[in-house]
Amino acid sequence: MAVPFETISSLAKQLDAGYVSARELVEDAIARTERLNPELNAVIALDKPGAIAAAEKADKARATGATSPLLGVPMLHKDIFCTHGVQTSCASRMLADFVPPYDATVVKKLNDAGMVSLGKCNMDEFAMGSSNETSFFGAVKNPWDLNRVPGGSSGGSAAAVAAGLTPMATGTDTGGSIRQPAAFCGITGLKPTYGRVSRYGMIAFASSMDQAGPMARTAEDCALVLNAMAGHDPLDSTSADMSVPDYSAGLEQSIEGLRVGIPKEFFSSHLNDGVAATVSAAIKELEAAGAVIVDVSLPSTDLGVSTYYVIAPAEASANLSRYDGVRYGYRCDSPSDLQDLYLRSRTEGFGEEVKRRILIGTFTLSAASYDQYFMKAQQVRRLIAEEYQSVLKDVDVIAGPSAPSTAFVLNDGSKSITDMYMEDVFTIGANLAGLPAISVPVGLVDGLPVGMQLIGSRFGEAQLLNIAHQFQIRTDWHSLTPDLEGLTG
Amino acid sequence: MTDAATVRDVAALARLTISDQDIENATAEFNQTLALFDALSTADTTDVAPMINPLDSAQRLRTDRIETLVDRAGLMQNAPASEEDYFLVPRVLD
Numbered sequence: 001m002a003v004p005f006e007t008i009s010s011l012a013k014q015l016d017a018g019y020v021s022a023r024e025l026v027e028d029a030i031a032r033t034e035r036l037n038p039e040l041n042a043v044i045a046l047d048k049p050g051a052i053a054a055a056e057k058a059d060k061a062r063a064t065g066a067t068s069p070l071l072g073v074p075m076l077h078k079d080i081f082c083t084h085g086v087q088t089s090c091a092s093r094m095l096a097d098f099v100p101p102y103d104a105t106v107v108k109k110l111n112d113a114g115m116v117s118l119g120k121c122n123m124d125e126f127a128m129g130s131s132n133e134t135s136f137f138g139a140v141k142n143p144w145d146l147n148r149v150p151g152g153s154s155g156g157s158a159a160a161v162a163a164g165l166t167p168m169a170t171g172t173d174t175g176g177s178i179r180q181p182a183a184f185c186g187i188t189g190l191k192p193t194y195g196r197v198s199r200y201g202m203i204a205f206a207s208s209m210d211q212a213g214p215m216a217r218t219a220e221d222c223a224l225v226l227n228a229m230a231g232h233d234p235l236d237s238t239s240a241d242m243s244v245p246d247y248s249a250g251l252e253q254s255i256e257g258l259r260v261g262i263p264k265e266f267f268s269s270h271l272n273d274g275v276a277a278t279v280s281a282a283i284k285e286l287e288a289a290g291a292v293i294v295d296v297s298l299p300s301t302d303l304g305v306s307t308y309y310v311i312a313p314a315e316a317s318a319n320l321s322r323y324d325g326v327r328y329g330y331r332c333d334s335p336s337d338l339q340d341l342y343l344r345s346r347t348e349g350f351g352e353e354v355k356r357r358i359l360i361g362t363f364t365l366s367a368a369s370y371d372q373y374f375m376k377a378q379q380v381r382r383l384i385a386e387e388y389q390s391v392l393k394d395v396d397v398i399a400g401p402s403a404p405s406t407a408f409v410l411n412d413g414s415k416s417i418t419d420m421y422m423e424d425v426f427t428i429g430a431n432l433a434g435l436p437a438i439s440v441p442v443g444l445v446d447g448l449p450v451g452m453q454l455i456g457s458r459f460g461e462a463q464l465l466n467i468a469h470q471f472q473i474r475t476d477w478h479s480l481t482p483d484l485e486g487l488t489g
Numbered sequence: 490m491t492d493a494a495t496v497r498d499v500a501a502l503a504r505l506t507i508s509d510q511d512i513e514n515a516t517a518e519f520n521q522t523l524a525l526f527d528a529l530s531t532a533d534t535t536d537v538a539p540m541i542n543p544l545d546s547a548q549r550l551r552t553d554r555i556e557t558l559v560d561r562a563g564l565m566q567n568a569p570a571s572e573e574d575y576f577l578v579p580r581v582l583d
Contacts, residue, residue: 097567098567099566099567101559101560101562101563101564101566101567102558102559102563194543194544195544195546208541208542208543209543234551235558237548237549237551238542238544238546240544241549300532302528303528303529303531303532305525306525306526306527306528306529307529309522309525309526310526310529317503321503321504324504325569326569326576326578327564327567327568327576328564328567328568328569329567329569330569331569331570335579336579337579337580337581338578338579338581340579341578341579342504343504343505343506344506346503346504346505347505347506350505355505356515356518356522358503358505359496359499359500359503359505359515359519360519360522360523362499362502362503363491363499363519364526366499366502373526373529375539376529376530376532376534377526377529378539378540378541379532379534379537379538379539379540380529380532380534380537381539381540382537382538382539382540383532383534383537385540385543416521417518417521417522418521418522418524418525421522421525431543432540432543433543434542434543434544458544
């Protein structure tokens with residue numbers, strides 16, 4: 001883009017005023033992506049003809065009087081959303097050649113709003129990871145430091161927005177996969193309430209927690225996009241049959257008197273000192289804006305990690321049983337019989353982290369282990385959800401760090417599998433309880449972005465966006481951008 | 490602790506193969522993950538109902554009417570092997 005770090009709100013004004021056309025925005029975005037992406041690896045499919053055609057359509061619509069804040073604005077999709085005629089791989093060898101014959105509801109709704117899809121973003125394979133290192137297409141690099149991870153699983157989406165390839169990318173969040181990469185890359189990312197956004201056409205990982213959301217520079221932009229994404233979908237039986245408010249309407253409301261709960265467990269030994277100080281300063285900023293800070297407790301925070309890593313792999317093992325090499329997806333060469341076809345297609349088609357989780361999930365769902373692990377985890381899940389609900393009776397929102405640290409280095413061999421799982425300790429609770437949560441940039445530690453997470457009551461997205469917007473009016477952390485001028489690709 | 494034989498059995502249930510070279514490491518990782526789950530036993534879940542869905546909502550049923558959402562030809566284009574409208578797999582019956 002000629003103005004690579006512009007917000008959607010700003011681009012919409014420029015488009016309306018005729019200062020720039022949708023086609024020009026798309027051409028600039030493609031040129032910037034072709035220059036920077038060889039190093040970043042944030043984008044794994046560019047749909048140039050489709051993007052230019054959609055941009056021309058948007059320009060024609062605007063010329064005939066159509067207007068919408070999203071009309072002609074470029075976007076990228078996490079490669080977990082089915083896009084008609086465009087590769088949808090979920091960053092897996094299993095789906096490397098899969099071309100869906102239909103659009104996900106999220107994709108359709110954003111297309112209908114006039115947004116222009118540039119292509120697809122890299123991600124952790126089947127959304128299983130917190131570093132974007134499990135992708136079949138290779139790791140994504142963090143635009144703030146190319147030796148570090150962008151977070152995951154929506155790491156490509158976060159890196160693409162942070163690098164100014166697009167003003168918005170879609171993401172999905174099963175255990176923190178929008179919020180943690182948003183925090184690591186210095187952007188704003190919203191995980192809506194479970195059921196707020198349709199899951200139709202979104203490749204399933206853990207169906208009782210998966211939820212799609214926007215990743216953008218500002219809360220104001222996230223509100224604009226959520227207006228278009230949200231709503232009941234008869235094609236998703238778990239989507240909530242509730243009206244969608246105008247998320248932009250309440251952004252300017254004062255947060256005077258707002259009660260913000262700070263769980264002591266979010267400032268535990270897991271938390272890096274620099275992140276703790278930065279998030280504490282951001283909480284003080286909310287207080288200065290009139291919020292009332294309240295100490296609260298979520299004693300089962302640590303148990304959330306165990307609970308999540310039983311439930312998510314169990315659901316994944318069932319969801320991923322559909323990949324058998326028969327109807328679509330990877331098939332091994334010259335199978336000797338049907339069993340050989342199943343075994344080798346799955347063993348060769350899935351990556352190591354995906355197979356690890358399928359194994360654990362298969363084990364915890366087996367008859368001998370079901371009560372000890374799966375049933376127990378579902379019971380603990382209720383205890384955790386009730387803790388959140390109890391706290392949210394006393395406060396309006398819960399605030400804390402989005403992640404225990406800033407972005408860690410790529411290929412960090414010192415982290416064990418369970419160390420990696422602990423990265424999700426602060427984000428998992430909102431998924432287990434189905435609550436909305438947003439991550440906003442609140443500062444830098446050693447040149448790396450830090451995110452603050454706000455968790456709200458069910459269907460309380462408007463309030464989260466209001467608070468985040470009020471924070472962003474008072475601060476400029478969301479306006480900081482990484483220096484990428486040395487990158488030539 | 491789970492042994493290598495059990496891990497192999499689980500892999501077979503999941504239609505995955507673990508090589509002889511990888512089984513030791515896979516078993517160690519498996520046990521490392523199970524150890525993380527030990528914490529669950531500390532929670533008192535007496536009389537606590539399992540939470541299957543975060544909204545505790547029941548499955549909604551739609552009207553029992555056939556709807557065609559996707560074109561068959563588009564779906565068949567992704568088939569690794571097909572003939573006419575059928576997916577091809579290795580012969581099952583001799």
